[in-house]
C-alpha cells in the first residue's frame with residue numbers, strides 16, 4: 001500500500017463514517033457542486049482579495065481610484081493581452097505606487113493567461129497546471145491562501161493545511177512547519193489527495209482529513225489531531241508514527257517541540273525569537289542579542305536600550321520583550337493559596353526566587369503558617385539595607401499575632417547574588433528565634449535568596 005494511502009485507509013476504517021455523518025462534513029461535501037464561473041465575478045473578487053495582500057490602501061476602491069482596473073479586468077482580451085496595455089490601465093488608477101503597479105500588472109497578466117487556458121471551466125481551474133498559475137498571483141508565502149480563496153469561489157479543491165499536518169504526523173511522525181521545508185507546499189497535499197484510492201474524490205479525502213484535524217471545531221466537530229494533538233483519545237494512535245516515536249528534539253522545529261511538550265531551558269532563546277518576532281530585521285537583532293545561558297535574566301535596561309538601537313523605528317519589540325519578562329515574573333510569583341504547604345526549603349526558594357532575584361534592595365518577607373504548618377499569608381516586613389532596627393521583632397510578630405499564626409518562616413534576598421548569611425543576618429535570626437520562643441510562634445526557617453542559590457538556616461542546623 002502506498003504510504004500516502006495508509007492514513008486515509010485507517011481514517012476511513014476507524015472513524016470515516018462518523019466524521020462523514022457530521023453536519024459540518026456533509027455541508028462541506030455538498031457545497032462542492034461544480035458551479036460555472038463568470039469572468040466578471042471572478043476577476044473582481046480576485047482584485048478584492050489581492051489588493052490588501054499587496055498593501056493597497058483601504059481607501060482605494062473600485063469607486064475611488066481603482067475604477068480603470070476593475071473595468072479593465074473585464075474588458076481585456078485574454079488571447080491578445082499585452083503588458084503595456086495593462087500598465088496603461090494601471091496608470092489611470094490613482095494612489096498606487098510603482099511596486100504595487102508592477103505586482104498588479106503581473107497578477108492581471110497571469111489571470112488573463114488562466115482565462116485563456118481554462119475558459120473558466122471549474123475542472124480546468126483546479127488542475128495542477130492552473131494552480132501553479134494561481135500561486136504566481138498570490139504572494140510567494142501564501143500558497144494555501146490561494147487554495148482557500150478558490151474554495152470560497154466554489155471550486156472543490158483540497159485546501160486543508162491542518163489536514164496535511166495530520167497526515168504528516170501520522171505518516172512521518174513529524175510536522176516540521178519550518179518555512180525551509182519545501183514539502184509543506186500545498187502541491188504535495190494535492191498530489192496525496194489525488195493519488196489516494198480510499199475516498200471517491202481528492203476533495204472528499206481533504207474534507208475528512210480536515211474534520212479529523214479539528215477544522216470543524218466551531219461547528220462542534222472536535223477533531224483530535226489539531227494544533228495540540230490529543231493522542232490519548234485518538235483512534236488512529238496505534239498506527240501513528242508521531243505517537244510511536246518521541247523523536248530527537250534537537251532536530252525538531254520549535255513548533256513541534258511545543259506540541260510535544262519538549263521545551264527545555266536551552267530552547268528559550270529560540271522560543272523567544274519565535275514568540276516575539278516575525279519581522280526579519282527584529283529576528284536578526286534578537287538572534288545577536290540572545291544569550292543561551294541566561295536568556296531572560298540578562299535583560300537589563302541597558303541591554304534593552306542596546307537592542308532598541310538595532311530596531312526599525314516603528315518596532316515595539318522591546319515592549320513585547322518587557323511584557324514577556326513581566327509575564328514570566330508574575331507566573332513565578334503566583335501567590336500561594338491558603339492551606340498550601342511548604343515541605344522543604346527548596347519549595348520556599350522556588351516560590352520566592354523570581355520575585356527576589358532581581359531586586360536591587362534587600363527585602364524581608366515572612367510567611368505565616370497555621371498549626372499544621374499550612375500557608376496562611378505572607379507579609380513584606382521591610383525593604384532596604386537590613387539591620388536589627390529595620391527588621392524589628394515587633395513588626396514581625398505583630399502581623400503573626402494578627403493572623404493567629406502558629407509558626408512562621410523568614411525569607412530575604414542578597415542583591416549581590418551571594419546567599420551566604422552575613423553577621424547581621426545571624427544576629428537578626430537569633431533575635432527573632434528568641435522572641436518566637438517567648439510568644440509561642442516559632443521561627444521554622446530563615447531562607448536567604450542570592451541569585452540562583454539560597455541558604456537555609458534550618459537545613460544548616462543554625463536555628
Ligand code: SF4
Pocket residue numbers: 166169170224225226229230231232234235236237238240241242243
Ligand atoms: S495519534 Fe496523535 S498525532 Fe497521531 S494521528 Fe492521532 S492525534 Fe494525530
